[in-house]
Amino acid sequence: MRLELLHPRNRIALIMELIYKNGMTTTSGGNISILDEEGNIWITPAGYDKGILTAKDIVCVRENGRVEGMHRPSSEFPFHAAIYRKRPDVKAVIHAHPPALVSFSIVRKVPDTNIIPQTKKFCGHVGYAPYQLPGSDELGESIANTFSTGSNAVIMENHGTVVGGSNLFEAFQRFECLEFSARSIINSQKLGGYKTLTDEQIISFENQDVNLxxxxxxxxxxxxxxxxxxxxxxxxxxxxxxxxxxxxxxxxxxxxxxxxxxxxxxxxxxxxxxxxxxxxxxxxxxxxxxxxxxxxxxxxxxxxxxxxxxxxxxxxxxxxxxxxxxxxxxxxxxxxxxxxxxxxxxxxxxxxxxxxxxxxxxxxxxxxxxxxxxxxxxxxxxxxxxxxxxxxxxxxxxxxxxxxxxxxxxxxxxxxxxxxxxxxxxx
CATH class of the missing domain: 3.40.225.10 (Class II aldolase/adducin N-terminal domain)
Structure with missing residues (x-):
């Protein structure tokens, strides 16, 4: 399947279905957006059931600010737009409240991505954004400023998480990987705590000889x-x-x-x-x-x-x-x-x-x-x-x-x- 050839509406509906069915968001929680080649932002609607979301429910906010679609855009639209302004390389954003990452959010910590090599590769350094009112311009600036430091995944204080990617499928992999990491770390704490890899060990994994x-x-x-x-x-x-x-x-x-x-x-x-x-x-x-x-x-x-x-x-x-x-x-x-x-x-x-x-x-x-x-x-x-x-x-x-x-x-x-x-x- 050439996923990148799907219309932004279809890509968003597909990924939201995966997130919802895998227990990483609730009916009312979370939002997804894509910035297209013309500068338009396609985003999930406000106050709509994520369990029955379809492509026709996705809203388009044109570059000039005109809204097209059957619904209002997500109330979190301001921080999606702010991220795209601060990080031109980011073309897709996912925000949700997956349980393990929310656990980190409410104790104001970030997951250590050095637990396995692939987690470090996909998630990198996880940023942290101080609390601001949901849906506010201030929240948008708080998150976007954290993204501007180079982080592609951000823990939102007492809120949830937001990740970005060069496309929606990369963003989803990062989002899923970060929740997996958080869950593994939480489970490990019940066993006495976790050990991490050094940067040198991770480099050795990435540089291994796999050529045939x-x-x-x-x-x-x-x-x-x-x-x-x-x-x-x-x-x-x-x-x-x-x-x-x-x-x-x-x-x-x-x-x-x-x-x-x-x-x-x-x-x-x-x-x-x-x-x-x-x-x-x-x-x-x-x-x-x-x-x-x-x-x-x-x-x-x-x-x-x-x-x-x-x-x-x-x-x-x-x-x-x-x-x-x-x-x-x-x-x-x-x-x-x-x-x-x-x-x-x-x-x-x-x-x-x-x-x-x-x-x-x-x-x-x-x-x-x-x-x-x-x-x-x-x-x-x-x-x-x-x-x-x-x-x-x-x-x-x-x-x-x-x-x-x-x-x-x-x-x-x-x-x-x-x-x-x-x-x-x-x-």
Whole structure:
């Protein structure tokens, strides 16, 4: 889907639907705008139900100030206009009150984006705008002044958050990524706090060697097309279930021998199509396409483990609370968790970069999952269904472990019970 070719009305309606359905705004809260090539601002209407918003409800405020549409423009129009004046490179703005970011807003703090490399890349330094009356020119100036310092995401004191981007889809990725980060940090506080990466570690991630030679030609076989469809289906499902966000996460499936298909780098995961999936054959990448930065990690896992047919690495917020706190992920809690996950080891950040063989040699039938500190969870399986099920169980288990900290001390299943599980289900 060429999203940039959609009319501004359609783009705004599409993104507002995603924000609302993913619980990041309320019926009355939040607003979105786009500045078009002619200087017109397209914006969501005032006082309209975000759950039923359609393209025809979007309002246009012309460069000369004339309003066109069935409704009044959002009462927060002044700060959208102020941001565009102060930051000519910003062409889209999203404002809403997602719960985790509001938590930061009301304690007057900003999320630390150094928790994982992708968060730093997409969100950068998060600004802070002092409180002003909603809808006022003063609020517009407060936010715009913060944007003028170079921030693309701003926490609004006792209000919510606002993000900008060169287009609406970039702004949405930034918005979603920031809420994910805030949620992961809040969860980690229940586990004792979080650890951050140094700028040097983040640079090492960005500079890792992920180049594969380009294939001279690519042949698309019927079984290969089926794999593309399965990957796209489960990536969409992962996003819908908040197991993956639009800017993070990789999925691959073995095709023939050590050849496989994998999601691309840089594209919005929510809108990946069959033609975006990248074929890796004989150590070469499909002509004209660039695979996920995790491609060499996936390649090494397949080469070391012939029984593994699928790999997902992603950053769901409860699991990543363990990833950024480095707290033990205790799977010996209920039978399903241990049967599907086994004991989950931690991998030091950096041991997954540039062909390091730590993870490929660690992963096995008895260790199907590993958590890379401050990066992701790596989940493997004999097929997509088994792998995805493990991912879901990991995230559900992580959430239960986090919430149990408020109730009392965890009591794990004893070794005798574990031995019984192994005897019945794992031999």
């Amino acid at each position: 030679p380009e294939a001279d030609e690519t042949v698309y076989h019927t079984d290969e097309k089926e794999i593309r469809h399965e990957i796209c289906t489960y990536v969409k499902r992962a996003c819908e279930q908040n197991l993956m966000i639009s800017s993070h996460g990789s999925v691959s499936m073995r095709w023939r021998d050590n050849d496989f298909l994998i999601t691309p780098t840089s594209l919005n995961r929510r809108f990946i199509g069959h033609s975006d999936i990248v074929q890796i054959k004989g150590g070469t990448r499909e002509k004209g396409k660039y695979p996920s930065k995790a491609v060499k990690l996936h390649q090494a896992i397949y080469e070391q483990n012939p029984d593994i047919k699928c790999i997902i690495n992603t950053q769901p917020p409860a699991t990543m609370a363990f990833g950024i706190s480095h707290s033990v992920f205790q799977t010996r809690t209920i039978p399903e968790s241990y049967i599907l996950l086994k004991d989950i080891p931690f991998i030091e950040f950096g041991d997954h970069l540039n062909g390091n063989e730590t993870i490929p040699k660690l992963i096995s039938k008895d260790t199907p999952i590993a958590i890379i500190k401050n990066d992701s969870i790596v989940v493997t399986g004999g097929n997509m269904l088994e792998t995805f099920d493990r991912l879901e169980v990991a995230e559900f288990s992580a959430q239960s472990l986090i919430e149990s900290t408020l109730l009392g001390d965890l009591v794990a299943i004893g070794q005798e019970e574990i031995d019984d599980l192994v005897e019945k289900f794992l031999k």
